[in-house]
Amino acid sequence: MDQRKVVLIGLLFSFWGALGQQTSPSLVDIGKRFLGKPYRANTLSVGNPEQLNTSKESFDCVTFLENCLAIRNAKGVDSLYSKALKHVRYAGDSVQYENRFHYFSDAMIALDYPQILDESHVSVLPKDFTFLSSYLRSKKLPAINIELLEYREKILAKRPFQFTAVGNIAHLLPRIQSGDLVAFVTKNPHLDFLHTGMLVREGNSIHLLHASQDKKQVVLSSQNLGEYLKSHPKFIGICVFRPIFNE
Incomplete structure (x- = not known):
């Protein structure tokens, strides 16, 4: 058996074995198992053909969350892990560059994770979601269908972009639970x-x-x-999403 698969099987089952087969570890429990693992940017492919990266040895901020969610959804079953990872990373569970959730907003909408807001302290910012397609057009990569990416961007741009501004974070804190996902908003439209x-x-x-x-x-x-937000002034606010798991 491939050594990487052996390590993956051991990792998946260690989460469940430590707490008992009948108890699913929390998302936080799973995330803490990766403490100390190195940060590495650009861990996924930059074009087609897209390969499903299942590495547990290094992460960027998004692949860290994707792997935690996939392990939680797989419930320690190795044969379900790849399927679970595809589900949280790709539209239609299809491993293709154009189907990857390049915007975190896209993933949260597709996964139907509710956004946690204090209705009295909601900010709205216009976003056109053209960052990726504009960047790729300048690179002129023929293997990528930029028109398909633009189509997905336009769908996102039609939705109101709601967030909690830094000055209103205190109003949101009582609603936050351990395991909620957070995304830090940029002023870049x-x-x-x-x-x-x-x-x-x-x-x-x-x-x-x-x-x-x-x-x-x-x-x-x-x-x-x-x-943390005070020490990172480039963030103008946050969006908080609550994962939903089928038990």
């Missing part, structure tokens, strides 16, 4: 987010579990969410 992670509640304090470009590894931030 062509792009939705600059970073993603998982939120962990420790009493009344909310912390960020993420593949950190600054720390070069998966970390649980010692700063609370408010402190």
